[in-house]
Amino acid sequence: MATSVAVVDYGMGNLRSVAKAIEHVAPRASVRVTANAAEIAAADRVVVPGQGAMPDCMRELTERHLRDAVIRAATEKPFLGICVGLQMLFGHAEEGDVMGLGVLSGRVPRFPQAAMVAVDGSRLKVPHMGWNQVQQVGTHPHPLWDGIADETRFYFVHSYYVEPQDATCIAGSTTHGISFTSAIACDNLFAVQFHPEKSAQAGLRLLENFMHWQP
Template sequence: MRKIIVVDYGSGNLRSVSKALEAVAQSGDEVKVSSDPKEVGSADRIVLPGQGAMGDCMRHLKASGLEEAVRSALATKPVFAVCIGMQMLFRESEEDHAQGLGILPGRVIRFPASAMRLSTGERLKVPEMGWNRVYQAAAHPLWAGIEDGAWFYLVHSYFVSPEDIRLITGMTVYGLPYASAVAKDNVFATQFHPEKSAGNGLRLYSNFLQWNP
């Protein structure tokens, strides 16, 4: 039996994430939302969600006593980070000058107003909110069975800017091209929400549960 923990540090779309994982889990798997560092430490796989502002999420993570357990998991276990969970992996954010976990090199930046216009002159709204295509920038086991350019659901005003482009596994265009999925070793992360992305999102979570980095 595998234990799959959705980390509850007080910020995240926990119920939707856990329900999506339960839908694709194998018989005998346990999917659990937990705020217990010991359970995070004993888990076989970790999902790190996040909603809202990165600064608030980091404060909640530290206050919850889960930061050390999450850092340890990021170094040793298969981890899937979602939305602000993905942004938290990086060094810092323009949003409130928040400091992240610094696991991945790079920054989180806001959609620049100068780029938020279509060729027709129509302005794009920030936050980006709705369905958009994700183009696979690099091969990865989690893309198995998912078409290049598949649609996923996003809600965000900021996006990651990795210093190492080899981290980028997915790209999306909203006014400008940006990294919507990154991966390194045992960590895979998306700006979009798989739990809100219908069949493509469920396939991504299913692939994560089968992944052996």
């Protein structure tokens, strides 16, 4: 029986490009872009992509009655969060002064302007946009990093980042003026600040690893 994947549609994010990338790496999977809570609950795996502002994201999740479905998926089955799909898992977000889903403890601050200085003294821009290295964190490489070299470059677009309370869930870090968490892993949940669907072969490999992952 084909593995079913729900790509959560809350009106934001590169839904189609994420779905197409998953179909490319797992052609036998049944991939559905959906805003139906029952379909999310029934799926074997759940992906929550995202881009845009946290206040809009949280409002749309609520209005589409998807909050509980996403929280359950993040605690019960293989779950991949992307960009805002990572940020929403935490608590207070500075963007719009809103609360996330609170699946994980921590906050979502904006890059501090005073720290946006490169090694050569030049100013760094916010949003952090473009290719940047991800340092893999942890004593044992996470299964989603399989076949992906440490310090591989992925594509980022964001002005805010997550600060997890529990450092043991940090699976990747990246430097843009400051060192920030760019990937988290906790039990059945993996989430990244970068966009694997825009990150060429490394991004496709991460998505393929997710489809084979048995947490």
